[in-house]
Amino acid sequence: MNKKIVINTLEKIALYLELQGENPFKVSAFRKAAAALEGDQRSLSEMDDITKIKGIGKGTAAVIHELMETGQSTVLKELEENTPKGLIPLLKLPGLGGKKLAKLYQELGVDSVDSLRTACENKQVQKLAGFGEKTEEKILKELEHLGERSERHPIWQLEMIVRDINDLLSSIYEIRQFSVAGSFRRVNEMSKDLDFVISTDDRDLVKEKILKDLVIKEVVADGDTKVSVVLDLDDAINVDFRLVSDEEYITTLNHFTGSKDHNVKMRQLAKEQDKKISEYGVEQPDGTVKTFKSEEAFYAHFNLPYILPTLRESGQELERLEEIPNLVTLDDIVSDLHMHTTWSDGAHSIQEMGEALIDRGYTHGVITDHSQYLKVANGLTPERLLRQRQEIYVFNDENPEFRLYAGTEMDILPDGSLDFDDEVLKQLDFVIASIHSSFSQSQDKIMKRLQTAVQNPYVHMIAHPTGRIIGEREGYNPDVPQLIEWAAEYGKILELNASPYRLDLCVEHLKMAMEYNVPIAINTDAHAIEQLRYMKLGTNYAQKAWLKKELVVNTWARKDFETFLYKNK
């Protein structure tokens, strides 16, 4: 029995129980059991006594055992028989949860989108206890938009909106501190909405200014401390603002950064010490409320090291505290190994890019323009590559404290060959190989192309190994575990491309690469100076895979990097 199926079944049971208006603690017990299985590294057959796992008891264990033995679950079957499938999509309607849906089903026979619409139109819904005219209108309105509003938004889309909102909030004089929070701050690839936490002494004025300056389609909620709006952009994007006093700012930021599971774990921990965490502070056993100047101080209050926002996910991070000091952070980064200039499709010259790297405090970097095959990007021929190197030498002569290396981002061609001969490659300091064409080839062909690159002694790194664009395209579907094995065998670097469009390799693959001790380079792939800032995103994203700094090539000192570069020469 596949573990994934078991997890899905437990989650389905929770969903159906919710639809029946069951006790929410019972519902969450099934969800917790599913999460406990997912969080356990072992496969089902490797677990001897599953009730030993915290969160799995008699009831959920019975479901799991039945699934393993018969492939089916009587509990789920009975639930499915008693509950119409058509109710499931209705749970997505804002304002409708299990209890209300159960009532609609039991009292009015609502079992689908259509029957709910009819019941509203016939004004039957408003007659139910707990419902009213407004609720009925709201359901009708939401039914129109069901499925239309995209559920989650990719990080690159949100990044642009966050920058605009940050600019707006910076311009409001009455705001003392502010920050984006939520899953965006935790660097999730996709987020449902954006959260901002703001501290101010004049909530009403700040609220007024925010509402005036944003392009708003709809104000969803407007309370004392919370404003929730839908922005009027191509995609409807939900943004929540929380307004609190300066003393409350840190605990509010922590609360709305989440994740929910992380908060639950923290609150349980607090409770064991007779304390109570809320967004307004930590209530002490004597009833006084303590607030904090920084999140570091907040965690220190519970004798914990600072837990990076990117790590605050399942709650299990609280069991890996000793690993946190070894994780890569932006401060550890001394180089960027993948960027473009005006020689191919970049916006800035070698001189400008080099100076920008020095400004960031780096000790070295590599210029890696596209190769000749990529004509749309003005890829370099071997002759132009030679001339470009002269310019790099000039830059190095003028900036002796810094070192710019000559490299290339060479295409792996559709027929499996490489865009430059070894004679050209051996003259370069750093060679990146990557795929930009014929994404739809079979996995066999894609892997042959990658294999050629990995086996070439002059290639140092494979860039954006899967070619995915978050939320847009899957990429060319390579067998990543195989690629990781090859990288380990031939001593190659794999890239974590830090562009918000890519974040490639993804967290799951980075974890695999780490098991094989494959060195990872976090690179911005910058096509302009402004994009060098993606390094922060890249290092934050790497933390989500618990990537250790010693495996990250950009943290290596220049002489260690050179040892790696010239080992085959």
Place this chain on the structure above:
DNA sequence: GCCGTTTTCGGCCCGACTGTTTTCAGTCG
């Protein structure tokens, strides 16, 4: 449904907002 060197029963994270009430339930994050 799960859990427990203070508990085998009575909790289960905590609070805001809304719409429905006239003090609160449901939903949400």
